[in-house]
Amino acid sequence: TTVTVALGARAYPIHIGPGLIGRAGSLIREALPRARRAFVISDDTVAPLYLEALGASLEAAGFAFARHIVPAGEASKSIARLEALLEDMLGFGMERSTPVIALGGGVVGDLAGFAAAVALRGVPFVQIPTTLLAQVDSSVGGKTAVNSRHGKNLIGAFHQPCLVLADTGALDTLPRRELLAGYAETAKYGLIGDAAFWDWLEAHGPALLAGDAGLRADAIAVSCRAKAAVVAADERESGQRALLNLGHTFGHALEAETGYGDALLHGEAVAIGMVMALDLSRRLGVCPGQDVERVRGHFEAVGLPTRPDPARAWDIDRLIGHMAKDKKVDDGRVTFVLAKGIGGAYLNRDVPADAVRETLAASLA
Numbered sequence: 358t359t360v361t362v363a364l365g366a367r368a369y370p371i372h373i374g375p376g377l378i379g380r381a382g383s384l385i386r387e388a389l390p391r392a393r394r395a396f397v398i399s400d401d402t403v404a405p406l407y408l409e410a411l412g413a414s415l416e417a418a419g420f421a422f423a424r425h426i427v428p429a430g431e432a433s434k435s436i437a438r439l440e441a442l443l444e445d446m447l448g449f450g451m452e453r454s455t456p457v458i459a460l461g462g463g464v465v466g467d468l469a470g471f472a473a474a475v476a477l478r479g480v481p482f483v484q485i486p487t488t489l490l491a492q493v494d495s496s497v498g499g500k501t502a503v504n505s506r507h508g509k510n511l512i513g514a515f516h517q518p519c520l521v522l523a524d525t526g527a528l529d530t531l532p533r534r535e536l537l538a539g540y541a542e543t544a545k546y547g548l549i550g551d552a553a554f555w556d557w558l559e560a561h562g563p564a565l566l567a568g569d570a571g572l573r574a575d576a577i578a579v580s581c582r583a584k585a586a587v588v589a590a591d592e593r594e595s596g597q598r599a600l601l602n603l604g605h606t607f608g609h610a611l612e613a614e615t616g617y618g619d620a621l622l623h624g625e626a627v628a629i630g631m632v633m634a635l636d637l638s639r640r641l642g643v644c645p646g647q648d649v650e651r652v653r654g655h656f657e658a659v660g661l662p663t664r665p666d667p668a669r670a671w672d673i674d675r676l677i678g679h680m681a682k683d684k685k686v687d688d689g690r691v692t693f694v695l696a697k698g699i700g701g702a703y704l705n706r707d708v709p710a711d712a713v714r715e716t717l718a719a720s721l722a
């Protein structure tokens with residue numbers, strides 16, 4: 358399957374299916390006929406699994422390539438790693454036609470994408486996402502970033518890839534917990550604007566998670582189509598792209614408290630955050646209670662968390678403090694993504710503080 362991100366002269370295809378890593382060389386060659394070299398960035402979990410196959414296909418397509426491997430994990434999205442990476446890239450003799458290829462999850466994609474945005478003021482960028490989260494979300498749309506001590510993703514750039522290769526075969530080695538975290542972001546597209554897709558996920562989600570490759574490819578394609586449509590309409594997030602942040606205002610607050618680590622994965626935080634966002638919508642009288650329960654029920658059925666870990670001491674004021682520092686805050690106001698039910702997300706800048714507090718209190722009780 359191929360989905361196109363319609364951005365005029367910068368339009369690009371997302372190929373979805375098995376075996377794409379082995380065909381990457383020829384697909385990148387088609388996209389970049391004149392490139393002589395390629396620079397591959399991966400992490401130390403993904404590289405041993407997939408870099409050899411990628412390298413062989415690059416060489417077969419006539420690319421001389423270099424590799425740069427970072428430690429797996431969020432800590433690699435740092436200015437220090439970025440600097441080492443950029444110096445390595447420039448030492449390799451990058452030319453303006455030399456593609457940077459990200460082979461890995463969202464961490465590698467965000468770091469490599471930012472390096473591609475700033476090296477020589479911008480070189481071609483190819484995403485080969487290997488987590489479900491990266492295949493349905495982070496590899497599409499051109500947001501790239503590293504983290505600051507002042508917060509996540511605060512140093513970045515918009516830099517669209519010229520090609521995305523979502524090899525569904527790579528998901529076979531992904532730990533179940535990471536797969537579920539990506540599933541939460543997939544489900545987000547149903548909740549935002551596609552009630553029929555939500556119904557489909559309720560029916561097929563368990564089989565998809567158990568390993569059905571066809572169902573996985575279908576869900577990735579639906580997700581990429583949804584994200585591509587939003588990105589094409591609002592590339593720089595001046596309006597509707599913010600809908601993609603459903604569940605993220607609450608989710609980021611939980612992540613900020615847990616330190617962006619193994620205690621709570623991003624997708625897990627977003628699952629909890631989406632339940633909270635629907636519950637908040639219900640409290641404001643716009644979302645039917647049964648829709649909140651459907652979402653909670655489905656996430657519980659597949660094994661996603663739906664409330665913050667009760668074993669932990671959460672502080673509502675601190676959580677609210679994190680929300681007020683979110684990037685989506687403008688003029689001191691938080692833009693919330695609410696939902697008039699499954700498939701009916703909309704933006705609201707006037708959510709009463711009491712309702713937010715009650716939502717948090719209920720979830721933590």
Ligand code: NAD
Nearest residue numbers: 402429430462463464465487488490491495500527530531
């Ligand atoms: P990740 O990149 O850390 O990958 C998760 C773990 O899975 C890592 O340990 C990785 O080594 C391992 N892994 C990756 N592919 C594997 C495979 N095929 N088999 C086995 N193990 C594999 O995390 P992620 O969830 O992919 O991405 C999270 C990051 O994405 C965050 O930094 C977040 O800010 C960013 N993000 C960016 C955007 C965007 O639009 N740019 C959107 C959403 C999230």
Ligand code: ZN
Nearest residue numbers: 542605623627
């Ligand atoms: Zn997310």
